[in-house]
Amino acid sequence: MATVRLDNVRKVYPNGHVAVEEASFEVGDGELMVLVGPSGCGKTTLLRMIAGLETISAGTLSIGGRVVNEVAPKERDIAMVFQNYALYPHMNVAENLGFGLKLRGHPRAEIERRVREAACLLGLEARLDARPAALSGGQRQRVALGRALVRNPKVFLLDEPLSNLDAKLRLAMRVEIARLHRQLGATMVYVTHDQVEAMTLGQRIVVLDGGVIQQIDTPMALYERPANLFVACFLGSPAMNLLRGILQGDGSGLALATAHGRIALGEPPQAGSLGSWLGRELVLGLRPEDLQPADARRPARLEARLELPEPVGNEIFLNLRHGPLALVSRVPPQPLPEPGSMLALGFAPDRLHFFEADGGARIA
Numbered sequence: 001m002a003t004v005r006l007d008n009v010r011k012v013y014p015n016g017h018v019a020v021e022e023a024s025f026e027v028g029d030g031e032l033m034v035l036v037g038p039s040g041c042g043k044t045t046l047l048r049m050i051a052g053l054e055t056i057s058a059g060t061l062s063i064g065g066r067v068v069n070e071v072a073p074k075e076r077d078i079a080m081v082f083q084n085y086a087l088y089p090h091m092n093v094a095e096n097l098g099f100g101l102k103l104r105g106h107p108r109a110e111i112e113r114r115v116r117e118a119a120c121l122l123g124l125e126a127r128l129d130a131r132p133a134a135l136s137g138g139q140r141q142r143v144a145l146g147r148a149l150v151r152n153p154k155v156f157l158l159d160e161p162l163s164n165l166d167a168k169l170r171l172a173m174r175v176e177i178a179r180l181h182r183q184l185g186a187t188m189v190y191v192t193h194d195q196v197e198a199m200t201l202g203q204r205i206v207v208l209d210g211g212v213i214q215q216i217d218t219p220m221a222l223y224e225r226p227a228n229l230f231v232a233c234f235l236g237s238p239a240m241n242l243l244r245g246i247l248q249g250d251g252s253g254l255a256l257a258t259a260h261g262r263i264a265l266g267e268p269p270q271a272g273s274l275g276s277w278l279g280r281e282l283v284l285g286l287r288p289e290d291l292q293p294a295d296a297r298r299p300a301r302l303e304a305r306l307e308l309p310e311p312v313g314n315e316i317f318l319n320l321r322h323g324p325l326a327l328v329s330r331v332p333p334q335p336l337p338e339p340g341s342m343l344a345l346g347f348a349p350d351r352l353h354f355f356e357a358d359g360g361a362r363i364a
Contacts, residue, residue, distance in 0.1 A: 002064030002077075002154040002187055003029050004050060009059035011045050011211075019045040021211045023059070027155075032181045032188045034202030036195060037234070042211040043191045044159055050189060051080050051157050064154055079148035080157040083164065085140045087132040093119070094128040097146045111150075118146040121180065138169045145180070156188040162197065174200055195235050199223070207231050229360030232285050232353060238317060238328040241291060243284045244357060247277045253349075256284050260323030263302045266349035270364035274354065282363060285353035288317070288330040291345055298346030306341050318343070 004027040011020040020042040027033040035043040048054040049061060052073035061069055068076050087096050097118055098111040106114075119125050122142040132140055141161060148156055158177075162170045178201055181188055192198055198205050199219045207214045207222065207230075215227040226232035232240045245258035254265040254274065265284075268274070294300035304320035304327055311333070318329040318336075320343065329345065337343070354363040 003027060003062075004033075004155055004187065004189065005060075005062045006046075006050075007060040007062075009046070009049060009061055010057045011042070011049060011054060012057040019211050020049070023213055025206055025213070025216055027187060027189055030185045030187055032178075032190060032201060032203050034190045034192060034198045034205045035208060036192055036198035036202075036205055037208035037214075039193060041208040043193075043206075043208050045211075046208075047080075047157050047159055047189060047191045050155070051078055052076050077154040078157055079151040079153040079155075080159065081144050081148050081161045083160040085132070085144045085164075087140060087143055089132050092129050092131050093124055093135070093143055096132070096143055097128075097150055100147060101150055114150040114152070115146075118149040121149065121183070122146050122176075136169075137165050138173060141165065141169075141173055142176070145177070149180075149184075154187065156186050158188065158190045160192055161190075162192075163194075170194075170197075177201060196237065199235065207234065209234075225362070226285075226353065227362050229283060229285075229355050232355070232362075236287060238288045238330070240353070241286045241288065241327045243286070243322075243325065244281065245284065246279065246281055247274065249275075249278050258323075260325065261302070265301070265352060268349040268352050268354075270352075270354060273364040277354075277363065281357040283355040283357055283360070285355060286347055286351065288328045290347050290351035291327065291329045292331060292347065293329075294344040294346035298348060300344035301346050303342050303344055306337060306339055306343055308339060309336050320345075 006023050006025055009020060009023045012018050023046060035046055037043050045054055049056050052071065056069050060067055063076055091099065094115050097115045101111045101114060119128055122145060124142055124146065127135065127139060162173050165173060174197060190201060202219055204216060204218055205222055206216050209230050215222060215231045222231060222235055243256060243258055245256040248255045248257050253267045254271055256263045256265060292298055302322060304322040306318060307321050308319040310317040316331050316333060318331060320327040320329060355361065356363060
């Protein structure tokens with residue numbers, strides 16, 4: 001396997017559109033790195049530049065220490081799995097798995113050995129004689145993965161490989177890909193717009209927006225300490241609650257003066273570094289699981305009207321309204337008041353996130 005390194009990589013199209021701006025990061029040997037962001041953020045363009053399917057306008061791309069800016073895709077020793085399975089309908093599973101090796105002139109015995117190994121790894125041994133039309137969506141995706149596996153490349157590139165599957169199959173294939181990565185110890189770069197896929201699969205995640213890298217870190221570090229409002233809202237389902245107001249302070253601690261009332265914040269750990277923000281507008285962030293009905297541990301800090309409880313089995317999402325502002329609370333199963341009732345809500349001061357009102361950068 002090999003490392004993949006990008007140094008100030010940029011992609012500008014002939015019409016002047018900047019798809020990727022100054023991207024710099026390294027995918028470690030054997031690491032599974034996920035590129036995540038909304039449609040049009042540049043993640044697939046980045047992947048295609050690594051594959052050699054898009055030219056690089058500026059910067060340096062290296063694989064295994066070798067600069068590959070001008071190297072043809074077939075010479076980069078990478079294997080790519082696309083969103084559509086791209087299987088040959090007239091070939092059976094075994095032929096689809098081995099076709100790339102056949103084109104490269106590998107001996108027949110070696111092709112058969114590698115095909116058997118990949119089929120065994122992916123649970124396709126009983127389907128080697130079947131054609132793609134006879135396979136389920138999950139089996140077709142396994143064949144597409146197997147076609148990359150038999151190559152034994154330095155780097156695997158996966159471009160939204162699960163987006164065509166239903167929810168149950170996506171979950172099963174996420175587990176499958178994670179298992180394959182552990183078994184192979186392979187270097188993988190995985191593109192997705194699904195933040196659940198990103199959080200569950202990635203050892204590290206690159207979050208992109210508008211062609212610009214917003215933050216690179218481990219899944220839980222991104223969740224616990226988002227660098228800006230975009231990352232805070234993009235990662236997490238339901239999304240982080242945001243309240244805009246003027247930061248105030250007195251002997252009893254900090255408070256946020258909003259258009260709908262004053263919210264006491266207590267003494268957050270960041271209080272010392274928030275001194276320069278007193279009297280200034282900022283944005284307060286609070287994850288749904290940290291906004292709870294008030295109790296002895298979480299004294300009441302704001303009131304909101306319950307609009308719709310959403311029981312989903314092991315938890316309940318409370319859709320709330322604080323003035324015109326929509327909030328969401330994630331609570332364990334419990335008896336709830338009727339929709340339309342007012343709820344007193346509390347939170348622990350150490351669970352608060354603070355962001356600049358202009359620009360959205362994290363404070364403290």
